[in-house]
Amino acid sequence: MFLPATKNATTSQMFKYPAIRRVCRASCTCLHRTLNMPLDIIPNMVDPETVFRMEQSGQPLVVYDCELQGAPCGMFVEGTTSAVSAHLRRHGITGPDSATTTCTWDGCYTTLKKGSMARHILTHLGVKARCSVCGIVRCRSDVLLEHVESSGLCHLGIAENVSGPKGHIIYPTSWAAGNEHQV
Incomplete structure (x- = not known):
């Protein structure tokens, strides 16, 4: 079950997860400072499946504000x-991948196929892919795959995610003891 964290949602309606600590710089403009909210509220704004996978892996994740226009959900993705x-x-953008749709991310309004929408939104987020062998960066992992397959040196390389500039790092609870919020 998925419940968006809206202004009208009560704490009991949201999924409960242990507090996730975030480490911010002095110039932090993170959501919790903008809204004057405590750090332990932020996990309620991240998709529960994402939080579960992060907790299972024990590795931090980078999440981004949802900027779909017309249906703001207040969630991070x-x-x-x-x-x-x-x-x-979850926003109701469903149907066959070949169906035509319009991107409304941050006022984009580009028309594209539904099957291309997620990759397109990653460009809005500034997420890129880097070759683990030579460090070359490409706009998407599928484009980087062409490099890996055509390069003799990089044929064993993998795509590493390069986070976009608007990302927020969230840490699993196992990191909480050693990573307090720094100002």
Whole structure:
């Protein structure tokens, strides 16, 4: 079950997860400072499946504000194709991949196929892919795959995500003891 964290939602309606600590710089403009909200509220604004996967892996994640126009949900979305696709479905963007749709991310209004929408939104987020062998950066992991397959040196390389500039790092609870909020 998925419940967006809206202004009208009560704490009991939202999923409960242990507090997730975030480490911010002195110039932090993170959501919790903008809204004067405590850090332990932020996990309620991240898709529960994303939080669960993060807790299972023990690794931090980078999440981004949802900027779909017309239906603001107040949630954060992980910068991966699968996470963005799942988030779009929660916004009711469903149907065959060949169907035409319009991107409304931050006022974009580009017309494209539904199957391309998640990859397109990753460009809005500034998420890129880097070759683990030579460090070359491409706009998407599928474009980087062409490089890996055509390069003799990089044929064993993998795509590493390069986070976009508007990302927020969230840490699993296992990191909480050593990573307090720094100002």
